[in-house]
Every structure is written in C-alpha cells, then in structure tokens.
Amino acid sequence: MELLEFARGPALKVALAVFCFGVSWRLVGTILLRYHRHLSVPRVGFFKSAMLGLLVGGSRSWPHPQFIKRTGYGEALGYSYHIGLFIVILFFAPHVLFIKSLFGVSWPVLSSSIITIIAVLTFTLLLAVLFRRLTYSVLRKLSNFDDYFSWFVTTLVIVTGLMATAHFGARYETLMAWHILSFDLLLIWYPFGKLMHAFYIFPSRMINGYFLARKGAPS
C-alpha cells in the first residue's frame, strides 16, 4: 500500500477512532464526577443566572478594557492564529470536501490563493507564539511537554499543508501523505493534551459564569 493510501485509509480510520474514543472518555469522565449543591440563597434567580452564564461564554473572548493594556498582545496573537486556523480549515476546498465525505455537509469555499496567504500568516503567528512561550518568563515557568507538543502537532499540519500546496520538497503524493499523517497524529494526541480546551472552553466559561451571576458578582 502506498503511503498516501495508508494515510488516508487505515491511519485516518484509527486516528478518528482514537479521537472519538479519547474525547468521549475524557469528557464523560469529567462530567460524571461529583457535583456539590450550592445551598446559599442566590442573589439572582436560576434562569437569569443561567442566561448570564451563557453570555460569559462569549464575553470572555474579549478582555476587559482594564486588562487589555497588559494582556492585549498575547491575546491578539493567540486569537489571531486561531482565526487563521479556522479559516484555513473550514474554507479551503479540499478540507470542505473531506468534511463532506465524513458528515455529508458542505458550504462555500474561499479562493485557494487567499487561503494560502492566510495559512502563511497563521504559520508566522504560530512561530511568534512559540517564541513568546520560550522567552516570556511567566510562560517559560508554566510550560510543560503538553504545551510544546500540542504546538508542534498543530504547526506540523499547517506546514505540511503549505508544502503540499506549494509542491515543495517531495512528490505531491508524498507531501499529501505527510499532511494527512500529521493530521492523524493531531487527532490521536488531541484527547490527551490541552487541545481539548476546544471542548472545555464554553462549558467552563458558562458554568463559572453562572456561579458568578447567581452571586451578582461581575464576570
């Protein structure tokens, strides 16, 4: 079997299975832990607190003006490459076709040249983010294997994708195989590292937002 066939076939199947298995395990294993009842009388009723909590899911994306001066640069870097990744992943034609082959849904795509420009920008931002993690004292102290490896598997996918689009470095099928294999690696690593934050971010914001709202505390 050729490498590309392997990457698109058995490797992808195993990777998707491990992804679904691991994500499911981790989420269920967390959700089903104990819940403590809050017996204090809330300042704000349940329904309104829940609504306010839902809002926090979105509002935490934009830092409060009082914090922006200190956090702006880091947050801008972080959000920018996320936006870049989303655009490249969701609006590049071959990706949309891949999603269609799995789920049957599709949507309009962006021109591949625009995607290439955004992918290059995203890659640059990813490099900047790594540089920051290595040089900013807080991040250097905080960072562990998970942080660096998650960065690596994400960046590898985008680098191999750019190489494949540019036909740079090897035969097209080989580059495509590397790109898909790197995606397989990302899928397999996903449930075990901090990439899971994509699943946690909204529940965490919303539930903590609810607890703040019931106290009438700012969020």
Add this chain to the structure above:
Amino acid sequence: MTTAKRLETIEDVLTANGVSRRTFLKFCITTASFMALAPSMSSVIAKELLKARRPSVIYLSFQECTGCLESLTRSYTPSIENMIFNMISLDYDDTLMAAAGKASEDALATAIKENYGHYLMVVDGSVPLGNGGVYNTQAGKSAVQILTDSAKGAAAIVCVGTCSSFGGIPFANPNPTGAVPISEIIKDKPIINVSGCPPIPAVITSTLVHYVTLGIPALDAHHRPLAFYGNTIHDRCYRRPFFDEGKFAKSFDDEGARNGWCLYELGCKGPTTYNACATVKWNEGTSFPIESGHPCLGCSEPNFWDRNGSFYAPLAAGLIGSVEPIGEAAGVGAAVGIAAAAVSRLRSRSKAKPHETEKQTSKEE
C-alpha cells in the same frame, strides 16, 4: 509482416515509401520535443533512426482488452507513426498477424531464435497466476509460461498499458485470477512501463523510437518514461486556474460544469496521476477527459481501480469506509469514562471517613 523486398534499415523504408527528408526531419524534431529532449537531439535521432536496423519486435498479449493495441494503431490517415511500424519488424502480434494457429506459433519461435538476445518484447495485458495460470492460455501453454520463455532472449521489455505495467483491471479487487504485472514475474530484464488505460498513441511510439535510437529513456520510480510521466495531469491541466480560485463543478451539467470549472469535487484524480493527457491529449490533440467534462480516472497509476475509493469521490475524501465504527469508538470511550468517574468517586468517598477521624487527632496538637 514480411514484404517482398527485405528492407534492411529504416532509411530503406523511408526511401521506399517516398518520405521526403524534410518530412522525416520534422518527425524527428517533433519526437525530440515530445520526449522533452534538447532540440539538438533531433539530429541525433535522425542519424540513428536512419541507420537503425529494423529491430525485431515481438508483441505478446495476455489478459488484455486489446484497447492498448487499438490505441496504438488508431489512425485515420496513414501517419508517420505508422511508417515507423514498417521500420520495425513486427515479427509476432497475434491480433495483427495474418498467420494463425501453429503457423503463428512457429513464427514466434523463429523470431525468438533468429534474434536471440536482441529482440524487443512488447507486452500488453496482465498475467494471471491463479490456479497454476490456467486463466490465460495459448496453445495449451499458460501466459506465465509463454512470458518467461519469451523473455529469456529479449533485450528489453516494453509494457504497454496499465495491465501489463501494474496489473490494471484484472488486478482490481477481488482479483480472482491472481493477475500480476509483468515486472512481478520478469526480474532480470530492463522493463519500460508505458502505462495508461490505454496509453496515448504518440507516447507509445515515441518511447519505441527512443529505444530504437537512443536506448532506454530516463524512467521514474515506476519505470515509466519521465518525458511523459514526469508531471501530473494537475500540473498541466488547463483548468488549474479554477482549482486555484476555488471554482468547482459540483455536479455534471451544473453551472460550474458548463463554465468549464475544475472537476476536483467530482472526483478528478489529476493531482496524483502522472501522464501526458493534458498536453499531448488524444485523437491527435483533439481533447482529453477533463476537457470533455469528465474527471480524470487516474488510469496510468498502479491500482487505480481500487486505490481512491470511488472515481467520483474527491481526492480529499478519506478512505475509511463506513463511519459507524468510529461512532462506536465514541460509545466505548463514554463507557470507559463512566468507569473512570465511578472509580474516582468511590475512591474519594472511601477517603472521606478515615480522614475525618484523623482531623480529630490533629486538633489535639
């Protein structure tokens, strides 16, 4: 294929047929450019071709549909390529030759004996190995037997078509006859694979011309002439700008299709198919599948029938078969998660009681 007067060299043939030097040189220049050789090579081709003794060629056909031979001989007017076929001594071809039965078998044996070590063997069709090779026999001998016997004295082997190059259609799942490509059986002779289903006529003839004049051409990893198989269809496709712009036909005869947009979404295998269809085209440069509105099938690639799932599934799609097992994996994961949470909760509860009594003692400190 014998003629009244034995024509020794190709120059003899050309003269006998009243081909002007000018026409001949035009042919050599065209061939040189087809083969991506330097313009100066055309004079080398000319010189060598004129001198070339008419090499003996035996053409063996095994598990094939005869499409490759049809492609090769397809011409509506006598063309210079056809002249070339007077320039080789096609000593055996079971479709074209007049003789049949024992006479044709004798012709084969004679050609091999008289030109032992020098003849060019051209093969189309795959060779079945299943059940001792009974699925393709001639005169009681199995194809694999005929092949191995005939290859012993060959100078080189040219596999015409994907069947002989890579197994082709007989090789496709479930391959009931145990079909294999020629290269699986013959390991000790130089092999040139001219793959395609069928290959483009000019590709076959240019390869033969190169062999006759300059020897074996530069080959890729699959032993195909780089001149024709060095780029993908995608690299040379005239619809490439639409691919780059993200403009795709989504179904046959939709607006995109009628506008001649890229056929990637309809399953075009151009990006992973190496052939000359996009430049040389078919029917003397009339068109090729994509230009006619059908996605490339990838017919010049090994295992093309099975390797990409469906002809109409885009290359971007996964080859994972059904998605149910993956959904089931999520279910199994959830079950493990439930178990993990249960263990966690039990352990925390079991820690609670003894811990409280310990707290009492620490109070007394």
Add this chain to the structure above:
Amino acid sequence: MSAQSVNTATIGSVRAMPADVQGDLNDQVRVERAMQSFAMDYGAMTALRLESCIHCGICADACHFYIATEDPQYTPVLKVEPFKQAYKREAGPFAFFFKLFGLKRRVTTGELGNWQHLLFDSCNMCGRCSLICPMGIDVSALIEQARRSMFDAGLAPAELYAKAKHQEQTGQPESSAEPYREKLQAIGKQHRVEIPMDKPQAEVMLCVPRTDIEHYPKAVAALARVMQHLSVACTFRSEGLVAENYGYYAGGRDWQRQISLKLIEQALACHAKMLVVPECGHAYTALRWEAAELYGKPLPFRVLHVTEYLAEQLDAGKLKLRRADSGAVTFHDPCQLVRKGGVMQAPRRLMQALGLDLHELENNRAFSYCCGGGGGVLDIKRAAPLRYRAMESKLREVDDTGAGTFLTSCSDCRATFDDAKAHFNWDKSPHSLLELVADNLG
C-alpha cells in the same frame, strides 16, 4: 525579594523557602495527606477548572503580586500546580494511564513547603485572576481548595493556624485582656450608645470584626448607633460575636464550619430573620456564600453585608442621611465584597445619599485591586515585605484620584492600609463608610 532573579527551571520548581509545619508527621505522610485531601475535595467543577487550563499565563497579568515583582512564580495558576498534578494522577479520567506510566512525578515535601508561600503569602484570594482567565476558570476557588489540602497536611502558616485554632476553641482569634463581650460594653459606654447583647428575640443579629474591637472601636459604636436610628430589634450574641473566620483563611474546613456554626446557632437561638455582616470582606464570603453548604441546608435567615442592609433601608425610606461634608473622596472596594460577593452598588448608593464627591480609583468596582492584606496575608509576618511591594501601586492609585478622604467598608482593609501608612509614611488613612453614615444620620 529580588524581582530580577527569574527561575527558569522546569515547572514545579519554585525558590526554596522554609515552611511552617504543624504536627509531627512523617514527610511522606504529609504529602499523601495533601494529595488525598485535594482528591477528596474535588468534584466535577474542580475537574473542569483543572482540565481547562491552557497555560496561557494571562492570570499573572491580573495578580498584583506578579505585577509588582514581575516574578513568574506568582502566576496564580502556578499556585495550584502540585494539586493539578495530583488531580491528573489520582482522580482525572486518565488517572489509570498516569499511574501506569508514572507520568506525573510525585511532589516532594520540600516542594509542597515552597508552595505554602505561594498559596498563603502571595495570594489574597481576591478573585482578580478568576475575572481575567479567558477560559473562565475560577482560579481563586482552586486556591481555596489547595489551601484546605495544605492545612490537612499540617502545612498552614503558623499565624493563621494559631488564630484559627484559638477561634475554633474560644470564639476569639486571639486572647484579649478582657473577653470581647466586656470590651463591647466598654465601647458602648465610651461612645454613649447602647450595645444590645444576648437578647432572646431579635429581628437582626449583629456581629463585629475583631479588628474593629481591637483597633477601630468607633466603627463598633457606629454599627450600634445606626441600628438604633433604624429602631430595629437587634442584638449581639456573646457566643457568636466575631465576624472574621480564621478557619476560612487557614484552610481548615472543619474549623471554618465550627466558627460559622457558632454564628448560625446564635442567629437561630434569637430567632433572627437576618444576620448582618459588619464591615468585613471575607466574613461576608464565609457567611453569605459558604456557610449554608457547611451547615448542610439553606440558612433560614437572610445574610446581608451592613452596606447592603443600609442601602435597603435607605431605599425603603427608613434610613435618613444628611449630606456629609468631606470634600473629594475615593472608595476602595473590598475584593471579597465586590468580586466574590456581588456587593458593588450598595456602598455607592450610601455615598450618593451622603452627597459625596466620589472620585473612583483607576481600578474600581470589579477590577479593584485587593488591599494586599486579604486572605490572611496581613497576619503572616514573613509576608510583609512582599505585601508592601504589592501595595505600592494601590497607594499610588489612591493618591492619583486627588481625593483627600479615602473610604472603605472592611476593617481588615483599614488595618492593612494603616499598616502601610506606617511603613511608607503615607499621608492618608482609610476611613469607614459605616462610621461616616453613623456620623451623618438625618
């Protein structure tokens, strides 16, 4: 404490600092206790918080300890790092893997001792980090849990442990020449106001910060005076006088419960409909938001901060205030009230009614920086140098408003600022909003 010596070692290593210990436990047992206590205390919410952390480091940008020193070891989420590891190893969904492959190494006692400093000396539990976290993690809740584990391992700071123990046993965080009950009556005499004590029936039960008893007796009198003005049947109860909860500070959950229960029992004993928490921040957190859980069922009476109560009375027309003549004022929002309590408008309502010319601090309301003494930090002597560093910008903020008068509504904040006044030779001193209200009753 040098801000420039940045420790670049891998996670888990902070500067070695000697730690206070309680009890005679074997080192290994100490660590085990801490980890088990945390694992026992966690639930789905703790798990969600620990799982959500993406190591973005933004929490450091909210913490005044980090901002003042630029020392990365004060990054808030780093304070719970050993416990995050414990969770992953013991209780998380992949605990099995972690144990099997030994993926998270065990914490040593020495390291845990270093973490005592991070959790108690350099954290006010002010909740500012919880507000900034882009993943919405309540970091200060995790720190609260971590403190409890440290306590269980006998690794609480000595001063907090001693005060918590004393309060649990006697009702007072420290002993005094005369019991507080007598002191209160003396204050009443001195300020010529009645101190209702141990009434069998009252609508409102009162308590008082021991900081006020010891250092700001006028505030005690102010409370009594205002309640008298409102003609509300209220009482202090000698068995439950002190508002502060040192069990909460020290991380001793059982002691926190005992201390809160004393107040609850007394409120029940006098059939109070309401328990008014005096000018104290963490007392409000402990009583309003944590006591019911410790009690085991919803409290059968309301719990209000005194500013909340007075704002209610103001809006009901029962409290009448005159315009106060104070010039430009500024107000420090106690962190436990504003971020963790939800009491933001009430003090401003009172200040508005007093006709005050309020110049807000640059970081006000939800974003107000903790005074620096919260969470028990004021009580920890060895933490003083760090605390002063962290307070510098807060003092500057107060100065920058140009206000001559500086108000707050928490006695421990007052004590912290007064301590800083002495250290820095500062020209301002915080005044009590309650005292101002009591001075301007209409």
